[in-house]
Amino acid sequence: QVQLVESGGGSVQAGGSLRLSCAASGYTYRSCMAWFRQAPGKEREGVATIYSRIGTTYYADSVKGRFTISQDNVKNTLTLQMNSLKPEDTAMYYCATTAASRLSCYGLSAADFRYWGQGTQVSVSS
Helix, strand or coil: CCEEEEECCEEEECCCCEEEEEEEECCCCCCEEEEEEECCCCCCEEEEEEECCCCCEEECCCCCCCEEEEEECCCCEEEEEECCCCHHHCEEEEEEECCCCCCCCCCCCHHHCCEECCCEEEEEEC
């Protein structure tokens, strides 16, 4: 059973930076791992995805050039470096992973991810 625990959330002013971490236990080799976020009253949206097997990454248009997803395969940790934060980035951030290996992690939705962390809050003020 895969278990995910996020950390690193907090409050920051616009233009600032935060780094989120997700500690994963259990086997995740060849899994797709991702960060999602959800603001109150809004749908959950994908932020960034990484193909754990080879390190290929994908980003939502709204965060390209500002956020970077990475992984440490030895420690089984997923990271989201967030720079140039904007108020619209305010949300609960979740890490997630698929249950089965895949040929590609491109174009996946929240329904494709089996395991989820409990979330870490990110608040960006103007």
